[in-house]
Amino acid sequence: MANHKSALKRNKQSIVRRDRNTQARSTMRTMVKNVRLAVAEQNKDAATAALTQAVPYIDKMATRGIIHKATASRKISRLTKLVNTLA
Template structure:
């Protein structure tokens, strides 16, 4: 438990930040899950649309500091690669 006024404030701020980070990370994971479900279903157009919706969400999570920017870039890269593999070779 916090014994000082400043420590109590720090505790309150930590709780608020933790909830905000958790919400942001959850939103990112949902966007990623939607892309993966579209890939599994085999719908190329749906996968592309889900990817286009997920990319800004992932980068926004990194911008806010919830995840590292390299982690966000890696996730986007891997999702993009999986969506691109769906396309038949012409």
Template sequence: MANHPSALKRERQAKKRRQRNRGILSAVRTAVKRVQAALSEKNQDQAKTALKDATSSLDGAASKGVIPKARASRKISRLAARVNKFLSSKASPSA
């Protein structure tokens, strides 16, 4: 346990940041899971909206420094590729 006033302050700040970051990261994980759930349920509209939300959530987390920008970009790219592949496979048989 820290005893110096500046170390105590740092401990308080770290605790606040950790709680904030965990909340943001939890929201990101939930958004990504919603995209995956929509894909497994084969729901086009839900997949599109979930991808939009997940992209926004990942970009926000990256801009705040919760996750690295490259990781957010990679996850967005992979999710978008999966959704686009799903949408194109759904569109071609009916067209």
């Protein structure tokens, strides 16, 4: 356990940030799942709408450093390719 005042503060900050990042990552995964479900149901309108909502959020996660930028790019690419199979 941390003994110095600054170390205690750092510990509190890391706990808050971990919780925030976990929540954001969970939201991102839900958005990805919504796109995949819409594609599985062959619903092009819903899939496109879910994709347009998911892409900026995934980019934001990469900008904030919650996921790597290459991971974000890969996720976006694969989801877009998946939605385009409905065309």
